[in-house]
Amino acid sequence: MRDRCGMRRMRRCLCQSGSVFALVVVLLAGSAPGAELPRRGALLTLEQCREIAWEHQPELRAGFQDVRAGQARVGQERAALYPQLGAESSYRRSSEVSRASSGTEREVSSEYSHQLGASQLLYDFGRTKARVRKRRLEAESLQADLEDIRERIDFMVRQTYFGVLKAQRDWQVAVETVRQYEEHLRQAKGFFEAGVKPRFDVTKAEVDLSRARLGLITAENAVRLARVRLNNAMGVPDAPDYRLEDILERQFEYIALETVLERALRNRADLRSLDLRKQSLDEALKAAKAGHYPHLDGVALYRWIGEEHPLDREWQVGAAVTLPLFTGLRTRHEVLEARANRKAEEAREDALKQIIVLEAQQAWLNLHEAQERIGTARLAVRQARENFDIAQGRYRTGVGNPIEVTDAQVSYADARNVLTGALYDYQIAVAALERVMGLR
Numbered sequence: 248m249r250d251r252c253g254m255r256r257m258r259r260c261l262c263q264s265g266s267v268f269a270l271v272v273v274l275l276a277g278s279a280p281g282a283e284l285p286r287r288g289a290l291l292t293l294e295q296c297r298e299i300a301w302e303h304q305p306e307l308r309a310g311f312q313d314v315r316a317g318q319a320r321v322g323q324e325r326a327a328l329y330p331q332l333g334a335e336s337s338y339r340r341s342s343e344v345s346r347a348s349s350g351t352e353r354e355v356s357s358e359y360s361h362q363l364g365a366s367q368l369l370y371d372f373g374r375t376k377a378r379v380r381k382r383r384l385e386a387e388s389l390q391a392d393l394e395d396i397r398e399r400i401d402f403m404v405r406q407t408y409f410g411v412l413k414a415q416r417d418w419q420v421a422v423e424t425v426r427q428y429e430e431h432l433r434q435a436k437g438f439f440e441a442g443v444k445p446r447f448d449v450t451k452a453e454v455d456l457s458r459a460r461l462g463l464i465t466a467e468n469a470v471r472l473a474r475v476r477l478n479n480a481m482g483v484p485d486a487p488d489y490r491l492e493d494i495l496e497r498q499f500e501y502i503a504l505e506t507v508l509e510r511a512l513r514n515r516a517d518l519r520s521l522d523l524r525k526q527s528l529d530e531a532l533k534a535a536k537a538g539h540y541p542h543l544d545g546v547a548l549y550r551w552i553g554e555e556h557p558l559d560r561e562w563q564v565g566a567a568v569t570l571p572l573f574t575g576l577r578t579r580h581e582v583l584e585a586r587a588n589r590k591a592e593e594a595r596e597d598a599l600k601q602i603i604v605l606e607a608q609q610a611w612l613n614l615h616e617a618q619e620r621i622g623t624a625r626l627a628v629r630q631a632r633e634n635f636d637i638a639q640g641r642y643r644t645g646v647g648n649p650i651e652v653t654d655a656q657v658s659y660a661d662a663r664n665v666l667t668g669a670l671y672d673y674q675i676a677v678a679a680l681e682r683v684m685g686l687r
Contacts, residue, residue, distance in 0.1 A: 287487040293408050293494065296481055300404045301397065303482035310393035317386035324378045327368060336361045359558055362550035369566065371542030377534035384527035391520035398516060398682055400480070405678040407477040412495045413671040414466070414473040420663045421459070421466035424656065428456040431652055434643065443645055451649045455656075495670045499677050507607045507684055514685030515603060521596045528592055532585040538578035541570040603683065610679040617673035624666035631655070631662035 284299070285291050301307060339358045368375060432452040438444035478486045512518065544567045551558040571578065638655035641647030 284483055285486055285489040288489065290490045290492060292492045293405065296408055296477070296491075297401055297404050299483060300400050300481040304400050305482060306396050306400065307393070310389075310396045314386065314389045314393055317382070317389040321379065321382040321386055324375070324382045327375045328379070330365055330367045333364045334362070335364070356554055358552070358554055359556070360550065360552045361558070362548060362552075364549075365547045367545045369543040369545050372537040372540040374534050374537035374540075374542065377530045377537065381527045381530035381534065384523050384530065388520045388523035388527065391516045391523060395516035395520065398685065402678055402682040403480045404477070406675055407473065407480045408491065409495060409671055409674045409678075411470070411473040411477050411491055412493055413667055414470040415491075415493075416495065416667040417664055418463075418466040418470050420660050420667075421463040424660050425456070425459045425463050427656060428452065428459045431639075431642075431649070431656075432456055435649065438645070448649045451653070455649075455653050495667070495674060497674070502611075502680070504608065504611045507611055507680060508604060510684040510686070511603050511607045512600065515683075516685060518596070518599055518603065521592060521599060525589065525592045525596065528585060528589040532582065532589060535578065535581040535585045538571065538574075538581060541568050543568050606679070607683045610676055610683050614673065614676035614680055617669055617676050620669040621666070621673060624662065624669045627662045628659075628666050631659040635659040 435448040635655040
């Protein structure tokens with residue numbers, strides 16, 4: 248319940264920031280059915296799995312708290328622009344020793360002091376305002392980081408979702424392979440008992456069946472592992488058993504590489520975050536340079552003071568100018584640090600752009616390779632099925648031999664697994680391409 252309330256507060260807070268990601272979270276994560284944990288045996292779509300991840304992934308909650316901390320730092324810097332009020336009350340008791348003609352005398356006195364003070368920054372050559380803008384840009388950068396986390400989690404959910412579909416299809420092939428080898432073993436036993444085939448055929452069929460059953464065990468475990476990865480990606484490791492909508496054969500429209508690169512450099516949240524950090528460092532440089540100049544403060548004081556009540560009253564109103572004459576070159580080194588940080592951020596931005604271009608090219612090429620492999624793999628499945636049917640027919644009529652059947656069966660199973668792998672690679676390439684482009 249606390250987590251759900253926290254997510255609601257996150258949506259409200261992000262809405263105030265005006266970020267695109269805030270709108271996405273409100274529209275999608277706000278739908279209760281998609282954000283709830285799956286019921287046992289429920290059929291989940293990819294979108295529902297993504298919504299579950301948005302609601303339950305700890306990384307998103309941590310990122311949101313980073314945003315809140317960044318917004319709080321804005322308020323901390325902005326506080327210097329408002330009047331500063333303070334109150335002080337003190338009591339002091341002291342003694343003095345005086346020497347007189349009559350001897351040494353000790354005088355004891357008491358002093359009471361109460362005062363109210365106020366100060367207001369009047370002008371500091373924009374130093375404080377630059378610090379406020381710096382913190383605000385840093386907070387916006389953290390919001391972009393939060394969106395980047397969301398996009399990365401999206402990709403992880405899609406990758407593991409299709410991983411489950413692939414594992415399930417491989418398991419189905421393994422189940423069918425076991426069934427076919429069981430049928431072949433029954434045929435071999437029948438031929439052997441009729442004296443048509445030698446004992447070798449039965450032994451060969453038994454060996455093939457044992458190998459197929461071992462493969463089935465491996466396939467079953469692969470399905471379980473794939474589900475564990477998907478549950479972890481959604482942030483619900485203890486999710487009950489559920490079913491997934493099989494969209495492994497879903498196709499997408501062609502998109503040109505130039506369009507991919509243009510969208511990637513325009514939409515990527517991590518690149519936007521770096522740009523905001525650069526702007527914040529520009530403000531940090533302005534604030535550091537302003538340290539060379541004086542700042543003007545207005546001050547006011549009202550005080551009650553005396554040795555006994557009623558106390559005397561006094562007040563002061565004025566202005567103070569503080570001019571840094573020598574600070575041990577501290578301001579100069581702050582400027583040097585700000586400039587170096589700005590240049591370092593520029594270099595990181597250039598490096599990220601190179602990485603984005605590389606990822607875009609790789610994803611685009613992988614997508615088209617997988618698309619071409621799908622067509623070839625479908626043809627190979629049809630050919631392998633035809634070859635397997637021929638081999639089985641030849642064996643039933645007593646013309647073929649068990650080695651032909653085994654080879655045909657292995658080729659057919661391999662061809663189906665290759666097709667499943669191509670479909671999986673295609674979906675992952677699509678997900679990677681959309682992740683590169685910063686699409687939601």
